[in-house]
Amino acid sequence: MKLSRRDFIKSQAIAAAASTAGLSLSATQLANAKSNDDDEDIRWDKIPCRFCGTGCSVLAGTRGGRIVATQGDPDSDVNKGLNCIKGYFLSKIMYGEDRLQTPLLRKTDGKYDKNGEFEQVSWDEAFDVMAEKWKAALKEKGPSGVGMFGSGQWTIWDGYAASKFMKAGLRSNNLDPNARHCMASAVGAFMRAFGIDEPMGSYDDLEHADAFVLWGANMAEMHPILWSRLVDTRLTREGSEVHVLSTYTHRSFELADNGMIFEPQTDLMIANYIANYIIENKAYDEKFLKDHVNIKKTPTDIGYGLRPEHPLEVKAKNSGKGKLSNMSFDDYAKAVSTYTLEYTSKHSKVPKENLLRLAKLYADPDKKIMSLWTMGMNQHTRGVWMNGLVYNIHLLMGKIAEPGNSPFSLTGQPSACGTAREVGTFAHRLPADLVVKNPKHRAVSEKIWKLPEGTLNPKPGFHAVLMQRMLKDEKMNCYWQQCNNNMQAGPNVNDEMLPGWRNPNNFITVSDPYPTISAVSADLILPTAMWAEKEGAFGNAERRTQFWRQQVPAPGDSKSDLWQIMEFSKRFTVEEAWGSELVAKKPEYRGKTLYQVLFKNGQVNKFPYFDNTVKDQDDNIYKNDESKHFGFYAQKGLFEEYRRFQTEGPKPGHDQAPFDTYHKVRGLRWPVVDGKETLWRYREGYDPFVTKLNPKVKKGDVYFYGKPDGKANLIHAPYEPPHESPNEEYDLWLCTGRVLEHWHTGTMTNRVPELHKAAPDALVYMNPGDARKRGLKNGSKVKIISPRGEITTRVNVRGRNKPPKGLVFVPFFDARRLVNKLLIDATDPLSKETDFKKCVVKIEKA
Amino acid sequence: MTICSLVVQAKPEYLDNVNETLNTMNGVEVHAQNEYGKMVISIDHPSREYCSKTMTDMTRINGVMSTSLVYEYQEDLEPTTEGAIQ
Numbered sequence: 027m028k029l030s031r032r033d034f035i036k037s038q039a040i041a042a043a044a045s046t047a048g049l050s051l052s053a054t055q056l057a058n059a060k061s062n063d064d065d066e067d068i069r070w071d072k073i074p075c076r077f078c079g080t081g082c083s084v085l086a087g088t089r090g091g092r093i094v095a096t097q098g099d100p101d102s103d104v105n106k107g108l109n110c111i112k113g114y115f116l117s118k119i120m121y122g123e124d125r126l127q128t129p130l131l132r133k134t135d136g137k138y139d140k141n142g143e144f145e146q147v148s149w150d151e152a153f154d155v156m157a158e159k160w161k162a163a164l165k166e167k168g169p170s171g172v173g174m175f176g177s178g179q180w181t182i183w184d185g186y187a188a189s190k191f192m193k194a195g196l197r198s199n200n201l202d203p204n205a206r207h208c209m210a211s212a213v214g215a216f217m218r219a220f221g222i223d224e225p226m227g228s229y230d231d232l233e234h235a236d237a238f239v240l241w242g243a244n245m246a247e248m249h250p251i252l253w254s255r256l257v258d259t260r261l262t263r264e265g266s267e268v269h270v271l272s273t274y275t276h277r278s279f280e281l282a283d284n285g286m287i288f289e290p291q292t293d294l295m296i297a298n299y300i301a302n303y304i305i306e307n308k309a310y311d312e313k314f315l316k317d318h319v320n321i322k323k324t325p326t327d328i329g330y331g332l333r334p335e336h337p338l339e340v341k342a343k344n345s346g347k348g349k350l351s352n353m354s355f356d357d358y359a360k361a362v363s364t365y366t367l368e369y370t371s372k373h374s375k376v377p378k379e380n381l382l383r384l385a386k387l388y389a390d391p392d393k394k395i396m397s398l399w400t401m402g403m404n405q406h407t408r409g410v411w412m413n414g415l416v417y418n419i420h421l422l423m424g425k426i427a428e429p430g431n432s433p434f435s436l437t438g439q440p441s442a443c444g445t446a447r448e449v450g451t452f453a454h455r456l457p458a459d460l461v462v463k464n465p466k467h468r469a470v471s472e473k474i475w476k477l478p479e480g481t482l483n484p485k486p487g488f489h490a491v492l493m494q495r496m497l498k499d500e501k502m503n504c505y506w507q508q509c510n511n512n513m514q515a516g517p518n519v520n521d522e523m524l525p526g527w528r529n530p531n532n533f534i535t536v537s538d539p540y541p542t543i544s545a546v547s548a549d550l551i552l553p554t555a556m557w558a559e560k561e562g563a564f565g566n567a568e569r570r571t572q573f574w575r576q577q578v579p580a581p582g583d584s585k586s587d588l589w590q591i592m593e594f595s596k597r598f599t600v601e602e603a604w605g606s607e608l609v610a611k612k613p614e615y616r617g618k619t620l621y622q623v624l625f626k627n628g629q630v631n632k633f634p635y636f637d638n639t640v641k642d643q644d645d646n647i648y649k650n651d652e653s654k655h656f657g658f659y660a661q662k663g664l665f666e667e668y669r670r671f672q673t674e675g676p677k678p679g680h681d682q683a684p685f686d687t688y689h690k691v692r693g694l695r696w697p698v699v700d701g702k703e704t705l706w707r708y709r710e711g712y713d714p715f716v717t718k719l720n721p722k723v724k725k726g727d728v729y730f731y732g733k734p735d736g737k738a739n740l741i742h743a744p745y746e747p748p749h750e751s752p753n754e755e756y757d758l759w760l761c762t763g764r765v766l767e768h769w770h771t772g773t774m775t776n777r778v779p780e781l782h783k784a785a786p787d788a789l790v791y792m793n794p795g796d797a798r799k800r801g802l803k804n805g806s807k808v809k810i811i812s813p814r815g816e817i818t819t820r821v822n823v824r825g826r827n828k829p830p831k832g833l834v835f836v837p838f839f840d841a842r843r844l845v846n847k848l849l850i851d852a853t854d855p856l857s858k859e860t861d862f863k864k865c866v867v868k869i870e871k872a
Numbered sequence: 873m874t875i876c877s878l879v880v881q882a883k884p885e886y887l888d889n890v891n892e893t894l895n896t897m898n899g900v901e902v903h904a905q906n907e908y909g910k911m912v913i914s915i916d917h918p919s920r921e922y923c924s925k926t927m928t929d930m931t932r933i934n935g936v937m938s939t940s941l942v943y944e945y946q947e948d949l950e951p952t953t954e955g956a957i958q
Contacts, residue, residue, distance in 0.1 A: 036875050036914060039943040040903050043877035043912045046942050049904040051912075097943050108879060108940035111927055246938065254938040257881045261937070262908045281883075281937050767928070780924045826932075 046100065046107035069646055072099055072692065073574035074564050076119065076179075076557045077112050077769045079437030080104060080249050081566025083692050084113060086558060088577050093117040093558055102692045104229060104570065110250035112769055115778040119556070120578075122777030124541055126553035127582025131155060140530050140549060149583065149593070152550055156506075157597035159533035163503040164196065164603070169483060173200030173493050173502050177509035178208065178439030178446040181562035182571070183664040184509070184587040185445035187625070189457065191591050194475050195620040196603055199462055199487030200502065202453045204510040205439060205446030206490035208401060210857035211409025212435040213447055218350065218410065219417045219739045221732025222679055223447050223459055226707040227396075227432030228568040228695055232256050234430030235396035237387055239269045241293065241416060242402015242863075246277035247766040247826070249400075249436060257281060269384050271296070272402060273761055273863070274791070274829035284383050287830050290759055290864045292374035294408060294745040296381065297415035299370040302362040303385035304422050311391075314424030318728050320735070321358050322350040323742045324414075330407050330749040330861075331853030333495065338749060346855040348410070350741060358742050365745075373745075375830075388419050394430030395420075400438060401763065405863050410856040411743035421740045427708040427728055437567040438770075444565015448680070449668065453487035457671040458680045462486060466676055474670050476627055478611035481604065489858040491517065491851050497526025497534075508537040508587045509554070513544040514771040517860045518851040519844055520815050537587055542773050543841050552590055555580035560588065561640070561650050561661050563688065569704075571682055572693035575640055575648040588660065589652050595620040625656070630663035643690065661685075679707070679715045679731060748864050749852040752832065756812065756866035758796070759833040762845055763863075765826070772839035788840035790819050790869070791827040796834070800869060807872040810836065812848035812865055818872050819843050834869065838862075874920045876944040878927065882909040886935025893933050897926055909937075920946055 044051045068087040075082045083102035087095035096116045100107035129152035134142035138155050163171035176188050185203070192201040216223045232255040245253040260266045260281060270282040271293065279285040288296060304310050315321075329342030339345050353361075367385075371378045387393055397420065403412050416433050417426075425431035437443055450457045460467035468482040475481075488496050494516060496502040505527075516523055527534045527547050536548040545551045559580035563573045580586070585593075598620045600609050609615055615623055625631065635653035642648070652660045662685045672680040683698040694703040699714045706712040708730050710723050717723055719731045730738040752758055767785040768775040775781045790810060792802070802808060806821045819836070827835045836845045848867055853860050882890040887909055894900050899917035913930075915923045923944075931939045 032873060032875070032916070035945045036916060039875050039877035039945065040912060040914050043879050043914070043942040044904055047879045047904075047910050047912055049906055049910060049912055051904055095944065095946065098941065107942055109942065109944075110940060111924065111931075114876075114924060114927070114941045114944060250938060251940060254879070254881060254940050257937040258908075258910070261881060261884065261910075277931075766931070780921045783921070784925065784928055 042100070042107065046098070068094065071575060071577060071642065071646065073558060073577065074440060074566070074572040075113050076116060076440060076774065078249060079439055079442055079567045080251055081440065081564060081568070081570055081572060081693070082109065082113060082251050083572065084109060084116060086117070086577055091578050093120070093578060099692065104566070105251045108251050108254060111766060112775060112781070115775070115781055118778045119774040120539070120558065122540060125539055125581055126541060126545070126551060127584055128553060129583070130551040132549050138549070144551065149585070152552060153594055153597055156533070156535055156550055156594070160504045161598070161602060167501070167503065169196055169198035170200060170487070171502055172196060172198055172504040173488055175490065175493060175505065175507045175510070175512060176201065176203045176446070176451050178203055178205035178437070178442030179509045180441060180445045180451070180587060181560070182441065182445050182449060182565065182668070183563065183661050184591070185449040185451045186457070186664050186668050187588055187591045188508070189449055189451050190475065190624050191595050191620065193456070193462070193483070194477055194481060195595055195598065195624050197481060197483050199453050199483050199485065200493065201451055201487060202490045202493060203446035203451045204490065204512060204515060205442040206452065206858060207515060207860055207862070208404060208438045209442045209447065210452070210859035211404040211406060211854050212413055214410035214854070214857040215413030215417065218741060219414055220730055222677070224443055224569050225432070225434050225567065226427045227434055228705045229255070230705055231396045231430055231432035231434065233259055234394060235259065235432065236263065236265060236394045236430065237267045237269070239271070239384065239387070239395060239397045240278055241271050241397060241399040243398050243400040243436060244272070244276040244278050244763070245398065246280070248438070248764055250766070252436070253278070267387070269387065273759070274827055274833055274835055276827050284380055286376045286380050286384070288374040288376050290761070290833070291748040292370070292745070293403070293412055294415065294743070295365055295370045296374055296376065297412065297419060298362045298365040298745065299367065299381060300385045300388050300419050301415070301422060302365045304389045304419070305359045305362065307389060309389035309391070310422040311424035315355070315422065318730060318737050319421050319740050320737045321353045321355055321742070322739050323353040323361070324348055324350055324411065326744060326746065328855045331491070331855045331858060332749070332851065348856045350739065353742060358740070361742050361744070388423060391423070395425055396430065396432045396434055398434050398436055400436045402863060404859060405861055407749050407852050407854050407861045408743070408746060409854040409859055414741045414743060417738070418740045418742070421738055427706055429706065435567070440566070441564035443567055443569065444563065444571055448565055453489045457668055458675045459677045460671065460675055470675050471671070474667065474674060475624070476629070478608050480611070481608060491853055491858060491860060494523045494526055497529065497532055498522060500529060500531055503531055504533045506535040506537070507544060508590070511538070511542040511544045511771040511773050513547050514542065514841060514844055514846065515838065517846055517849040517862065518814055519847045522851050537590055538773070539584065540773050540777065542771065543844065553582065553584035555584050555586040555651070560586040560652065563665070569695040570693040571688060571696060573688035575642065575689070576650055577648070579649065580651070586652060589655060592621060592625050592652070592656065592660070595624060625660070629667045630660065631656070631658040632666070633659035633662045635659040678719065749861065750850065750866050752866050756868050758867050758869060760810070760812065760848060760865050760867040761833060761835045761863045762838050762849070763835065764839065765837045768837070768839035770839065772841065776839065776841070788819060788837045788843055788845060789822040789825065791822050791825050791829055791835040792869070793829050793831045793833070794823040795831050797821055797823050801871060809870045809872045810834070810848060810867050811870065812867045814850065815847035817843040817845060817847060834867065873918060874923045874944070874946045875914065875916050876923055877942045878913045878915070878930070879940050879942060880911045880913050880930060880936055881938045882911065882935045883937060884909040890933055890935050894930070897929070900926065
């Protein structure tokens, strides 16, 4: 049989798709695909996708030092061989024409000048100038004078090294990740309800659940692979249904059996209404509540996380407060009884029959339900409350911690969980769910890190939004941003961010592979190695830790974030960073650098690295530029030291497998005990910690071991109004978010010509009625004006997003129109996460 | 030359419609499908950009609930090298 090369490749492609879909092909098609193709010089290796928090594994094909092809990894449990459109272009994200290749410093006449032009400098000069500024700030203001803003896109060891450098090295807790903007509310609610971060279930629930409820997540566009698994269940399982809640109609509504558009902020009412329905109909699981749940209430009237002098904060009785107090079941029932069907329907504008159908679904003891949410619920001035209200529903029904019954918080970044959350890069945290405030947690951290007693600072540092306010107010003078584009992604850019960055007394460093808005707003730009250009590890939304090897070299003089942090630490002596009093407690550290104390400490440098010895099972050889430079296997040493927090720390249930294991498997979901991963936590039979921590537990029963008494908290929280609402002048809600083709601020996806062409401009999606009222048509040029600023763009009334009257949607990927200029920096007072989903605007013809 | 294969999930009641629309798309072939609306599809076209655009367009066909890529091959083949390999 003669077969052209094209036919052969096509047969292979079709066979792969059929096998993924579980469909059969004709015998000829199969035979064609089985022919021998030694596609030669392409080396294939697994690597998790660089984009969202799903954590798809892809196979990357490398030839001549470049990634030339990617495909969905058929051996991955997450994506089972599938890939979304962004994954399709993964191989191109590193090869944008404007890739930065040398450090760039603002200079005039050969010297650093805040108002100078960017000039190429060596790493030595870059770090000399930066260290001088940092030392001056430390001397003048102490540890709070410097800060670092990291990322949920950092690898696990990038984040771990940053945490160690800032918290142990410079004794500053001013370290926060951009995950503050996306996941902080989810974290807050997990800690309050369960005492341990991250979901109890796993993606396997997508195949076990009968019904799915999306609370503020457009999975069809933002988590396409998980969506395809959900679609599969919906279309193949008898009686399966999908309910979608949002403030505007989006692609996920096309599968919805019950689609609901609610008035912004009234999700708080809807969740309480469901609880009320369950109680009134006595549908709750009384035994589960008695055995496994404590009922609590949270302080109300807590403000909106604005500056303290803002009238809304002055007015709030309990600004920022969250201490829980006990509540009886009867008082709880009474508290939610306000949220009747009539009341909730009237305020949310969701028809009664839709609300009732949703409530009945949750109240049906025979339906297994997966609730899913992302930014619609987290980026909310009552995000922690709202996350908690959904847990309340699952706890009332006992529908939790078992296959198919799963409240599931999705993530937007590839390692928001693995790095930002687990490694403790938040301003109040330490690794493995430990916190800086707790003396016992500090003590165990100091022991593992071999620090003198009292090194760690007990005061939480500045969180993401506060850091920007402190730069503006000159309370913090040095700022280092890595692996994110906060000048485009942060809120209220013009009023609260840019002034601090351009203040002559501040020194701003941005590490980035491309000249983003952040990079060009800085004083020093450090060129960064990207994901496949370093050995890395991410942790996805289902607690799965995935590793990869360095696939290709970084271009020019760019270096990984890890290299940058470790190398910069060489610039400080312990005396400069700690002061002589603290050094006196460990005289053997005298005269040493932070690099020696933190990274050459006999632990991190424990594993030798001989050049070119990173090999896979097939003897393929991979480089590891950091290990070559430092002379030890840096990633392994950091990870193995980090693992000690999981077993020696006071918070059990975080165990990960040894470093080498992860290079061999397609990821494992922690806790990993004796090589076995955990798919459902807190339930006997699935989670080994249940029996370990509660030997008397009954077979198949639940034990919420994150809390001292093994019980979860059901936390009542009422509806409270949003920070601002449309008024006579600003008569529309603005909601921001993403679109399928682009990821976040577009730093990577806008460098892929195909994706850029597919969605070049951020449009304003608008209701046709609202457009008509303003004399606008599809394509009209308009100004969007908020009390903070304005942008110009074009109207779309027929697009994928269809807002109701009174609301418009604008994506934030477009660097030419910074929609975040329009936003107010209102945050959830508990989680400090910004509300990117609600502010007021007006729209005029431009 | 760009060849890619996809798994498309359509609502079963829309299968005929979806098939019809797919058949009008240049370079697109449907190879298998089942009663739940799952379909195996290939796109074969010289331009990679066309393939990505087509994939996005497929997502927007009425009745299509999800589109996922499985395999993609891209190569700049000169017409002369495209001979038989066996």
